[in-house]
Amino acid sequence: MTDSTADTGASRVLGGRPTEATIRTTTTITTVKNTSGAHIELKNVNKVYGEQTVPAVENFSMDVEPGELIMFVGPSGCGKTTTMKMINRIIEPTSGSITVDGRDVLSLNPNELRRHIGYVIQQIGLFPHMTIAENISVVPKLLGWSKEKTRNRVDELLSVVQLDPKTFAGRYPKQLSGGQQQRVGVARALAADPPVMLMDEPFGATDPITREKLQVEFLRLQESIGKTIIFVTHDFDEAVRLGDRIAVLSDRSKIEQFDTPANILRAPANDYVASFIGHGAALKRLALIPLYDALLGRATDARGTASLSETDSLRDALDLLVLTGLPAIGVTDASGKVVASVTVDQISAELGDDAGAGAPGVLS
Amino acid sequence: MTGFDLPGLLAFWGKRYDDILQLVGQHLLVVAVALLLATAIGVGVGLLVWNSPVGRSLAVTSAAVILTIPSLALLAAMIPLFGLGWVPTLIGLTLYSLLPIIRNTVVGLREVSPAIMEAATGMGLSRGAVLLRIQLPMAWPVIVTGVRVAAQLTIGIAAIGAYVGGPGLGQMIFQGLSSLGSKNALNYALTGTLGVIVLALIVDGLFTLITKTTTSKGLRA
Amino acid sequence: MTFEAVIERDVSVAPAELGVRRARFWTLRRIATPIVIVLVLLALFLWIQTLEIDSIMARTLNADYILLRTREHLELTFIASALVAVLAIPAGIVASRTTSRLLRGTILTIANIGQATPAIGFIILLAIIWQIGFQTALIALVAYSFLPVLRNTMVGLSQIDPSVTESARGMGMTPGQVLRRIELPLAVPVILAGLRTSLVFCVGVATVATFIDAGGLGDMIVNGLKLQRFPVLITGAVLVSCIALLIDWLASIAEDLLRPKGV
Numbered sequence: 001m002t003d004s005t006a007d008t009g010a011s012r013v014l015g016g017r018p019t020e021a022t023i024r025t026t027t028t029i030t031t032v033k034n035t036s037g038a039h040i041e042l043k044n045v046n047k048v049y050g051e052q053t054v055p056a057v058e059n060f061s062m063d064v065e066p067g068e069l070i071m072f073v074g075p076s077g078c079g080k081t082t083t084m085k086m087i088n089r090i091i092e093p094t095s096g097s098i099t100v101d102g103r104d105v106l107s108l109n110p111n112e113l114r115r116h117i118g119y120v121i122q123q124i125g126l127f128p129h130m131t132i133a134e135n136i137s138v139v140p141k142l143l144g145w146s147k148e149k150t151r152n153r154v155d156e157l158l159s160v161v162q163l164d165p166k167t168f169a170g171r172y173p174k175q176l177s178g179g180q181q182q183r184v185g186v187a188r189a190l191a192a193d194p195p196v197m198l199m200d201e202p203f204g205a206t207d208p209i210t211r212e213k214l215q216v217e218f219l220r221l222q223e224s225i226g227k228t229i230i231f232v233t234h235d236f237d238e239a240v241r242l243g244d245r246i247a248v249l250s251d252r253s254k255i256e257q258f259d260t261p262a263n264i265l266r267a268p269a270n271d272y273v274a275s276f277i278g279h280g281a282a283l284k285r286l287a288l289i290p291l292y293d294a295l296l297g298r299a300t301d302a303r304g305t306a307s308l309s310e311t312d313s314l315r316d317a318l319d320l321l322v323l324t325g326l327p328a329i330g331v332t333d334a335s336g337k338v339v340a341s342v343t344v345d346q347i348s349a350e351l352g353d354d355a356g357a358g359a360p361g362v363l364s
Numbered sequence: 365m366t367g368f369d370l371p372g373l374l375a376f377w378g379k380r381y382d383d384i385l386q387l388v389g390q391h392l393l394v395v396a397v398a399l400l401l402a403t404a405i406g407v408g409v410g411l412l413v414w415n416s417p418v419g420r421s422l423a424v425t426s427a428a429v430i431l432t433i434p435s436l437a438l439l440a441a442m443i444p445l446f447g448l449g450w451v452p453t454l455i456g457l458t459l460y461s462l463l464p465i466i467r468n469t470v471v472g473l474r475e476v477s478p479a480i481m482e483a484a485t486g487m488g489l490s491r492g493a494v495l496l497r498i499q500l501p502m503a504w505p506v507i508v509t510g511v512r513v514a515a516q517l518t519i520g521i522a523a524i525g526a527y528v529g530g531p532g533l534g535q536m537i538f539q540g541l542s543s544l545g546s547k548n549a550l551n552y553a554l555t556g557t558l559g560v561i562v563l564a565l566i567v568d569g570l571f572t573l574i575t576k577t578t579t580s581k582g583l584r585a
Numbered sequence: 586m587t588f589e590a591v592i593e594r595d596v597s598v599a600p601a602e603l604g605v606r607r608a609r610f611w612t613l614r615r616i617a618t619p620i621v622i623v624l625v626l627l628a629l630f631l632w633i634q635t636l637e638i639d640s641i642m643a644r645t646l647n648a649d650y651i652l653l654r655t656r657e658h659l660e661l662t663f664i665a666s667a668l669v670a671v672l673a674i675p676a677g678i679v680a681s682r683t684t685s686r687l688l689r690g691t692i693l694t695i696a697n698i699g700q701a702t703p704a705i706g707f708i709i710l711l712a713i714i715w716q717i718g719f720q721t722a723l724i725a726l727v728a729y730s731f732l733p734v735l736r737n738t739m740v741g742l743s744q745i746d747p748s749v750t751e752s753a754r755g756m757g758m759t760p761g762q763v764l765r766r767i768e769l770p771l772a773v774p775v776i777l778a779g780l781r782t783s784l785v786f787c788v789g790v791a792t793v794a795t796f797i798d799a800g801g802l803g804d805m806i807v808n809g810l811k812l813q814r815f816p817v818l819i820t821g822a823v824l825v826s827c828i829a830l831l832i833d834w835l836a837s838i839a840e841d842l843l844r845p846k847g848v
């Protein structure tokens with residue numbers, strides 16, 4: 001197979017066809033416009049390593065909509081990485097089928113396949129002997145892009161990940177801080193605008209402050225690019241913060257629960273999931289609910305001068321209520337006019353709706 | 365061209381085993397003495413220079429330059445001064461051993477973590493005491509590794525020493541060369557060469573043992 | 586916190602790490618070596634000028650003879666090293682690719698025994714079983730300096746951070762592309778160090794080539810000793826030492842220049 005025919009073949013398979021997708025969030029259905037993501041389906045996928053008798057991944061099935069950001073979360077060694085790496089065939093499945101936009105990845109040339117799947121790993125793996133620009137240009141070069149187009153793309157991507165191209169393009173990886181390297185890793189994976197991204201604990205090696213920054217930036221980025229992303233983490237809070245849907249995995253990559261963060265927090269499927277959520281589930285849920293989604297009081301009930309925007313979360317509201325000691329606080333709309341008020345009781349009621357549905361012990 | 369003849373070789377060994385053993389003994393002796401000298405000098409130099417960038421660079425560079433000089437050249441160049449015999453070989457082997465020993469001593473002494481040294485100083489040990497009672501024992505495994513490398517090196521080089529009248533299995537090898545064409549040439553050269561190989565492998569094994577027994581129990585993996 | 590603030594912070598962190606940590610180019614040894622070589626050769630020349638040259642010494646202490654032996658010596662050294670580079674680097678690549686325990690174990694065992702083999706024994710053995718002369722010396726040199734290059738190629742490839750090669754594969758490079766664009770460039774410093782060792786080895790082993798009539802500067806040393814003409818011996822020894830130092834010096838410069846930037 002020559003490079004050129006293979007390329008067109010592969011772009012037909014995974015190419016960025018803008019589609020519309022629906023993403024389930026807490027209480028609303030958000031429509032993401034212009035997702036360039038692909039549809040991924042794993043069916044009865046198994047992986048047995050070498051001579052081992054116990055599979056590392058057993059009968060794993062999952063359907064991922066275009067443009068969805070799926071988090072795999074679970075303890076170390078449960079098979080998250082193995083499951084993810086079978087999608088770009090860094091690890092070959094023992095059995096089962098994996099399709100991307102309907103095409104069986106096992107029937108594709110693995111190298112061609114990988115050029116259309118972005119790949120970010122915890123250790124980053126930047127090529128130390130190449131400049132930042134050269135690192136990002138690797139896949140465009142493999143795909144035969146012109147010099148001009150590649151150079152423009154490098155500048156564009158560096159800006160996207162908040163690194164000044166003039167300063168950074170000519171540097172070598174070891175001249176960058178850990179957080180900067182991690183951004184370059186993301187930029188490099190995005191280089192050829194792949195419809196699918198696989199990310200294995202991409203922010204795992206950074207300090208908590210840098211990690212949070214990277215997470216916020218990453219969410220913003222995803223809002224505009226709408227890739228289909230499989231994101232592996234062992235940090236449940238990260239999963240809640242970033243994911244459209246979370247797959248909580250246990251040994252052998254068994255799916256204990258696969259749902260939106262809010263649903264998992266509200267109604268953990270079993271004790272395993274509940275223990276994974278840990279303490280403070282109610283607070284974590286509140287952080288996911290914006291004020292405009294809650295049942296609020298009249299604007300005239302508001303006391304004091306402090307107020308919140310309707311896009312703030314219920315958790316922000318609780319925070320302010322506790323801090324000020326006021327019985328009710330005003331909520332403003334986009335124009336800054338107070339349109340409603342919120343009280344602790346109303347916040348409780350939002351949670352209370354479903355408090356009985358899950359495992360009460362955890363939510364108390 | 366001489367063919368290989370196993371029964372012939374065995375008969376050769378049977379006839380000259382006391383010669384062979386004597387040469388093995390000489391070989392070991394000259395290497396051992398050279399290593400002892402080089403260890404004394406190398407560790408001493410290492411202790412003196414480990415903390416001085418210029419001294420370090422000077423010591424390691426000089427030792428590296430010595431190691432670059434071809435052994436036949438170094439050994440032969442000493443003949444006008446010391447004549448034929450054991451002395452040029454002994455000096456040559458000692459000089460060649462210096463690089464691995466000095467380098468590993470310096471590396472070993474520098475590897476001791478500043479926290480440990482600060483703790484020792486904090487307990488009232490003088491700088492000299494810290495060096496000799498804390499750093500040196502901790503660096504010992506690294507130093508022994510250096511001596512081990514030097515041993516491998518010198519066992520082979522000692523074979524050339526025979527050309528300048530030095531002791532050891534090299535004599536058999538050169539005997540093979542000088543009897544080129546006779547039926548015993550191969551036996552001589554083969555015995556000398558195999559002897560050196562076996563010696564090197566045995567000594568390497570011995571060093572594993574030395575490392576184990578002379579390293580503080582707390583430092584063993 | 587806004588992104589701009591974040592970025593400013595990061596940029597201000599980086600310059601501290603900006604000084605790429607490479608070994609300094611102009612080290613003591615780098616500067617001193619050529620000076621020392623020139624001074625030593627000059628001293629040798631002046632010393633010989635003061636000597637009374639008898640007819641036996643005149644046969645060797647003349648420019649033609651010295652140039653001939655030097656050429657022989659360099660020929661042996663460079664042909665052997667070139668052969669080693671061509672043979673041992675691919676062998677190292679193949680050896681590092683194999684998953685066969687047996688093959689790896691065999692290679693390591695041979696490497697260990699090879700390291701323990703005295704060069705003089707090997708070259709004389711080869712002369713006895715085969716023939717004396719240039720070809721034999723060449724084979725001995727190649728066999729003897731094969732190991733450092735083979736071993737360094739294997740080490741150089743195996744010390745590459747696996748996450749780097751995994752990234753390369755994950756980006757869709759073929760195994761050949763991963764080898765050529767990522768692994769070999771990253772292994773270059775270690776492979777070059779092996780070649781440098783092998784070059785210096787070759788100069789040394791080429792000295793004993795004289796024992797099997799393969800020429801080289803060892804001839805001067807041996808003749809000087811045989812004929813009891815120490816100036817000849819010393820000239821040979823000094824020349825060959827200077828050649829070894831010079832080649833090591835040049836190789837160290839090549840090592841620094843060819844090392845990929847950023848590593």
Ligand SMILES: Nc1ncnc2c1ncn2[C@@H]1O[C@H](COP(=O)(O)OP(=O)(O)O)[C@@H](O)[C@H]1O
Pocket residue numbers: 049050056074075076077078079080081082083
């Ligand atoms: N290359 C491998 N060879 C053999 N076993 C492996 C390999 N990689 C992972 N495993 C095993 O498979 C299981 C799942 O590993 P992994 O997918 O890395 O888990 P996670 O990413 O969730 O920490 C673990 O028990 C691990 O020991």
Ligand SMILES: [Mg+2]
Pocket residue numbers: 077080081082200
């Ligand atoms: Mg993992």
